[in-house]
Every structure is written in C-alpha cells, then in structure tokens.
Amino acid sequence: MQLFSIFATLAAAAVAAAQNQTVTIMVGGEASSSGGIFQFIPNTLNATNGSVITFEWTGSPGNHSVTQSSFNAPCTPLQGGFDSGWILIAGSTTLSPPPSWDLMITDDSTPIWFYCKQLLPSPHCNSGMVGGINIKPGPNSLAAFQKAAAAAGPPGQAQGSLAGVGASASVGPFIPSGAVFFPSGGPTATAPAPGASGSGGATSGGSPTNSASSGGTSGSGTPPPSGAIPTVSFDMAKILGTVVVGVWIGMAVVL
Incomplete structure (x- = not known):
C-alpha cells in the first residue's frame, strides 16, 4: 500500500x-526565408496549461508585434487581449539574445489567435502574419483564419495589455541592446536609440509611422505554410x- x-x-x-514546457515562436522571417518576412514560425502549435510560449524577434530588419485577436476579426485587437507592443530591429542585425516575450497558457480549452499589427511597408496581418494556439478541428482552421486576415481591413492599432484571454504575461518584453521597444506607438523619425525600452502593458494606442526599415523592404505576401503542428505535451x-x-x-x- x-x-x-x-x-x-x-x-x-x-x-x-x-x-510545464516551453516552446519558442520566432517573430518575423528573413526576406530569403520560405514564407518571407511576414510570418510567425511556427504559426500554430498546441500547448497545455502552464506551458510557456516564448516569442523571439528574430526577423531583421523587422518591426513586429504579437497582438491577440479573434477568429471573427483576425486583424483587430481582442478586447481584454494581450499585446507585446512593437519591437524594432533595424538593419540586418542578428541579436544574441534576441528580444523575447513569455506568455503562459492559462486556458488550453480556448483557441488563441494573434497577429502582427504593424502597417509598414504594408499591413503585416493582411500579408499573412497571423497565428493560432490550441486551434480546434473544424471550420475555424488556421487556413480559414489566414484567408480572413487577407481580406480584412487595415490592422487595428489599439494597445492591449499583459493579461490576455487564455494566455498571460507577467512582465513586458525583454529588450536587448540593438532593439527598440515602442509600447504604444510605432517608430518615428525621432525614434530613441537602439536599446531603449518602455514598459509592457501600456494602455495608450498609436499608429506606427516608421521612417526606418519596418518589417523589411520586401517579402512574400503569401500566408506562410503551417507545416506540422508542434505539441507542447x-x-x-x-x-x-x-x-x-x-x-x-x-x-x-x-x-
């Protein structure tokens, strides 16, 4: 006994x-990458409660966000959803370690949809930079989400917070030297020097206006291939x- x-x-x-596992999603690709600049890699996975999803900004040049949305409005911030804010990596710079942000899964029964809300040089969400976690079988698939995103209006710019629906962060993104953080607006001609950062979870909104390279100067507008779905289990x-x-x-x- x-x-x-x-x-x-x-x-x-x-x-x-x-x-309680950890899995990494890369934010942004290279111009030469399969799928181009505007993508999350991988763009879908399954994760159990307590698992940590680490988003790493690896695309350079790039200026991206991780913003929660919904299946019915793929390029619109979800009310009460999480939002990383914009993180800029200017030029062809490889940062080690890269900017990163940890989200913990709090409800694995809820599909989590997200997108990049950057507008320049063209709207990233409409170009296929979207993803999903714990997507259920059925019509609300990643392919359907990508198709809806391509047909949506300009990405919404409202600022979210650390806490989201089905996943939450406890702190804002880690910003190493060489990257710039814009919690409530995109970079401008008077952007702070690389290495500057702001606080995560800001509540003010802002529309990015970037005079530097933002999301690169070229990229495939085709939604990235989903491939096999990783499982954190x-x-x-x-x-x-x-x-x-x-x-x-x-x-x-x-x-």
Whole structure:
C-alpha cells in the first residue's frame, strides 16, 4: 500500500512537470526565408496549461508585434487581449539574445489567435502574419483564419495589455541592446536609440509611422505554410523513467 502511494505521488509529480514546457515562436522571417518576412514560425502549435510560449524577434530588419485577436476579426485587437507592443530591429542585425516575450497558457480549452499589427511597408496581418494556439478541428482552421486576415481591413492599432484571454504575461518584453521597444506607438523619425525600452502593458494606442526599415523592404505576401503542428505535451519516456527511479527509491525506503 505504501509502495502504491509512493508510485502515485511520483507519477503525479512527473505529469505536472511534463505539462510545464516551453516552446519558442520566432517573430518575423528573413526576406530569403520560405514564407518571407511576414510570418510567425511556427504559426500554430498546441500547448497545455502552464506551458510557456516564448516569442523571439528574430526577423531583421523587422518591426513586429504579437497582438491577440479573434477568429471573427483576425486583424483587430481582442478586447481584454494581450499585446507585446512593437519591437524594432533595424538593419540586418542578428541579436544574441534576441528580444523575447513569455506568455503562459492559462486556458488550453480556448483557441488563441494573434497577429502582427504593424502597417509598414504594408499591413503585416493582411500579408499573412497571423497565428493560432490550441486551434480546434473544424471550420475555424488556421487556413480559414489566414484567408480572413487577407481580406480584412487595415490592422487595428489599439494597445492591449499583459493579461490576455487564455494566455498571460507577467512582465513586458525583454529588450536587448540593438532593439527598440515602442509600447504604444510605432517608430518615428525621432525614434530613441537602439536599446531603449518602455514598459509592457501600456494602455495608450498609436499608429506606427516608421521612417526606418519596418518589417523589411520586401517579402512574400503569401500566408506562410503551417507545416506540422508542434505539441507542447508529455514526454512519456521521461515520465516513465522518473517514475521507475522513484519506485526504486521508494522500495529502498520501505525495505
């Protein structure tokens, strides 16, 4: 009986640990990338509660946001949704580490839709820079979301916050030297020097007006291919290994 109790406790702990995984989504591609500049890579995945989605701004030059929307309005900020603000990487600069932002999944039963709200050099959302997390089977697919985004009006510019629907951040984006953060408006001709940053979760809105390279000077307007859907879930080999080791330890304690 005592062995069973130890086994059950260790199994539960292993399952809980396996659920809290981290996966990275790259924000923006290169002009030479398959799918072009205007994309999230990957643009869809599945993640369980407690998992952390790390968005990394890797496209350069690029000026992008991660803004929550809805299936019915793919290029409009969702009321009560999360929003990273704009992050600019000027020129062909590779930053290490890159700008990043962590979102924790709080409700894996809710599909999470997001887009880039940058307008220049052409609206990124309408060009296919959209994505989804925990998309359910059925007509509300990623392909349908991309199609609706391509036909939508100019992307909405209202500023969101850290807390979203189905996912939330505890702090604003990490901004390394070489990147510029615009929490409530896009870069202008008087933009701060690289490395400047603002506070996440600002509530004011603003329409980006960028005189520098914003999202690159070229890119494919074709929605990026979805490919296989990554899943942030259980690693059964690790779970079983942890449980077996735990059982041996438990037997040693009992004996």
